[in-house]
Structure formats: structure tokens, C-alpha cells
Amino acid sequence: MSAHVRSEQCLHAQRCVQEYVDRTLPAEQVAIVDQHLAVCPCCVKCYGLEVGVRSVMRKACDEPCPDALRAELRRICDDCDCE
Amino acid sequence: MADETAEAPVTDPARLVFDEQALALADDVWRVARRLTRDPQAAEDLMQEAYTRAFRSWKQYTPGTNLRAWLLRIVHNLAIDNARKQQRQPEQLGLEADDYYLYDRLGGPTVADVDRLVERLSPGPVLEALGQLSLPFREVVVLVDLGDLSYQEAADVLEIPVGTVMSRLHRGRRVLKKALADHAGGETA
DSSP states (O other): OOOOOOOHHHHHHHHHHHHHTTSSSSEEEEEEHHHHHHHHHHHHHHHHHHHHHHHHHHTTTOOOOOOHHHHHHHHHHHHHHOO | OOOGGSSOOOOOHHHHHHHHHHHHTTHHHHHHHHHHHHHHHHHHHHHHHHHHHHHHHHGSTTTSSSSHHHHHHHHHHHHHHHHHHHTTTOOOOOOOOOOTTTHHHHHHHOOOHHHHHHOOOHHHHHHHHEEEEEHHHHHIIIIIIIIIOOOHHHHHHSOHHHHHHHHHHHHHHHHHHHHHHHHHHHHHH
16 A cells, blocks of 8 residues: 555654644754655655645635624624623 | 613723623634534524623723633533533544555655645545544544634633543544545545
8 A cells, every 4th residue: 555664754754743833842853853854755745635635624714704694793782781 | 771771881991801802713713613613594593502601791801811712612512512412422533544545645746746636636525534533533623724713712611631632632633634635545546
């Protein structure tokens, strides 16, 4: 199936991909991952796909609140007399 | 009783600020509500319920804290209540895709291939896969990826540990990646 050789560094990069992409990975870990990505095109692609799936989802879900509903929310707001 | 005879209702200025800020977040809250419900009508109902509750309990909001997270917590609680009422059986997550599944499925794409793939991907399969995730997984993906909450904020909203947020996020996204891979693989085959 796959010709990809999964080295220790690759496995480490995969474990970090979520936090890396979400920018919650500690800086020293980011440095280690960056070093690996510089020499491993395969992991670069995996990271690209990780970002890609998110951008596709965000694009797909980027629909604004319908105008009629927005007006209804405003009405609910105005009708609510609780102080 | 005496209040009813007052000449004009005096609205707390803080309430007005809250109202405008909450209404300004309607798009953000909608994005989340829409993905936690099965259809647009259910999403509209959820929004109306959530905003009604928000306006009624606005004093419980602490100014300066994340209002989006506060609103999404209300949406979450209502979505959970509704799911309980419908007594939906918790769906299975279904699969344990390997982290390299997408990569393997696409036969080792180049970086340029990845960019092209992302451009070409239709949203349908992702939305479908998202809709099929069981609620606990879908909520985490939706709150973090669409609601822009941090791990900690999502953990607070859902009242689960941060570690659970991270593992659910990881597994939920994996399912979405698999859906994309199956779709993309089918197209290129």
C-alpha cells in the first residue's frame, strides 16, 4: 500500500499535527517539528491535508445567519423585558 | 406592580451593550447551531431558544469574558436537551482511520497536488461526514473549528477535561479526513 517510511520523527510529527495546526504546541516542540518538516516532504503533505480538511469544512459551513432569523432574534430581544 | 405605571421603561445601559454584542454574534452562533442540528428549521428553533435564554439570563454573563463562548454554552445545553428528548441512540464513531489514511488513499500526492485537491474538494462529503459524527465528537469539532473556541473554552462549555476535547477533536477530524479521502480517491481513480 504505502511506500512511506514512518520514522520516529515522522511519528512524532504526526502526534503533534493537531496542536501544531491549532497553534497550541509549545514553541520548543514547534521547532522540532519544523526541523523535521524541512526534510520530510511526506509529512509536509500530511500537514497540508490537515489544514486542507479544515479549510474545506470552514468554507462549506460559512453560511450567514438568515435575515428573517436575524430579525426574529431582534424581536425576541426587544420583547424580553427582563432587567 | 408599581413598575407597570412608570412612564417609560428605563433600560439598563449594560443590557443594551449586551444585546448588541449578542446580536452581532448571530453569524458565529448560527454556524455552530446549524451543524448541531439536522436541518435549517431545527437550527432556527435552536437559535431562537438560545437567544431567548440568553436575553433572559444576560446578568449571568460577566462582561469582558468571551461572549461567544457564553452563547455557545447555551446552544450546547439546549442541543443536548433536544437530543435527550428525541432519545437518539448515540451513533458510533465507526472507524479508526490511520493518520496516514488520506495520504495513502491518494497514493502519495505532491504538495501541489494537495493544494489542487483542497481547491477542488466539494463540501458535500465533509458536511455529510460531519453530520454523521455522534454529537459528542461533532460538538467538539464544531466548537473549535467553526466556533473558534480554544481547547480550554470548549472544555469549559462542554464541562469535560481539555484532554478529552483534544482526543475527540483528533478522532472527529480523522473521520472527516477519511470522508474526504474516499471522495477524492474516487474522483482520481
